[in-house]
Amino acid sequence: MEKILLNPKKTNRTFSDDETKQIIEKTIKFFENKGLAKIKDDDHKRVWYDDFIQFQKKEQIFAKLFTPAGYGDAKSRWDTSRIVEFAEVLGFYGLCYWYTFQVSQLGLGPIFIGKNEEVKRKAAKHLKEGAIFAFGLSEKEHGADIYSSDMMLYPNGDGTYRANGDKYYIGNGNEAAMVSTFGKIADSGDYVFFVVDSQHEKYECVKNVIDNQSYVAEYALHDYPITDADITDKGRDAWDASLNTINVCKFNLGWGSIGICTHAFYEAINHASKRSLFGSFVTDFPHIKQIFTDAYCR
Numbered sequence: 001m002e003k004i005l006l007n008p009k010k011t012n013r014t015f016s017d018d019e020t021k022q023i024i025e026k027t028i029k030f031f032e033n034k035g036l037a038k039i040k041d042d043d044h045k046r047v048w049y050d051d052f053i054q055f056q057k058k059e060q061i062f063a064k065l066f067t068p069a070g071y072g073d074a075k076s077r078w079d080t081s082r083i084v085e086f087a088e089v090l091g092f093y094g095l096c097y098w099y100t101f102q103v104s105q106l107g108l109g110p111i112f113i114g115k116n117e118e119v120k121r122k123a124a125k126h127l128k129e130g131a132i133f134a135f136g137l138s139e140k141e142h143g144a145d146i147y148s149s150d151m152m153l154y155p156n157g158d159g160t161y162r163a164n165g166d167k168y169y170i171g172n173g174n175e176a177a178m179v180s181t182f183g184k185i186a187d188s189g190d191y192v193f194f195v196v197d198s199q200h201e202k203y204e205c206v207k208n209v210i211d212n213q214s215y216v217a218e219y220a221l222h223d224y225p226i227t228d229a230d231i232t233d234k235g236r237d238a239w240d241a242s243l244n245t246i247n248v249c250k251f252n253l254g255w256g257s258i259g260i261c262t263h264a265f266y267e268a269i270n271h272a273s274k275r276s277l278f279g280s281f282v283t284d285f286p287h288i289k290q291i292f293t294d295a296y297c298r
Helices: 018-034 036-045 050-059 061-066 080-093 095-113 117-128 235-273 286-297
Strands: 133-136 152-155 161-171 178-185 191-196 203-208 216-226 231-234
Touching: 018 036, 018 050, 018 061, 018 080, 050 061, 050 095, 061 080, 061 095, 061 117, 080 095, 080 235, 095 117, 095 133, 095 161, 095 178, 095 231, 095 235, 117 178, 133 161, 161 178, 191 216, 191 235, 231 235, 235 286
Parallel strands: 133 178, 152 178
Antiparallel strands: 152 161, 161 216, 178 191, 191 231, 203 216
8 A cells, every 4th residue: 555655754666766756755845844734824825835836946846857858957858657756746735736737737738749949948948947837728708619719819910920818717827937828820710829928018917716825817918929939839730739738738637636635535544543433433433444445446
């Protein structure tokens, strides 16, 4: 059991390399030092998790896990086996920490799938600087119906564009260094993926659409200037990049959930084992044993 379920008190798993082991152990230490009481207090008070972002920046965690080979330091690589191990740890300590990691991965997907080498190098630089990222796909009026996207690039006639439109339910939309944004080119109707900066004057972070520690943004672009240097893909390639990014990153969802469920499993056992009813501890009841056994097997 101890080698299957995450145990922060005893990390005896076999890791692919020493760097991955260090990432996991340092992350566990960060959260254990922070403590459950502070984690819960921050959650209840909806505190933006800048402490975690600064921690991953210092340790270069996102840079190591999200920078494909050849774009960053020698040991940096996009490796799903490492990404999901880290996702499980974040899920264990809190959904919001996993969320900022997950949506950063989504935001980077179209960039590294795309053909624009300049944008890839820029993303790698931002990763080195400890940045987070966002994935601007869904819209308030259309949800995830990307056929109906109202985000438009309007050609200026000189090879440049003006971006106008809004996106909804976009994680990290408040601070993302690069927001991968899906839309259409107004005159042709071709799909397009381009990147914008959440701190640009033509980028409006309208609001956080949820009452939570995480920032799930509604954002709007108002004549945001775009050149070919900002475009990662056009046409069918842009369409494919949106779906391929989702397909790659949704695998991470399961591992974040495993971390969440593991923590809940431990808390349930700890609580039940201290409850005495009818002269017996709750965990001694046969039907409770069955419930915990079923939960473990799942």
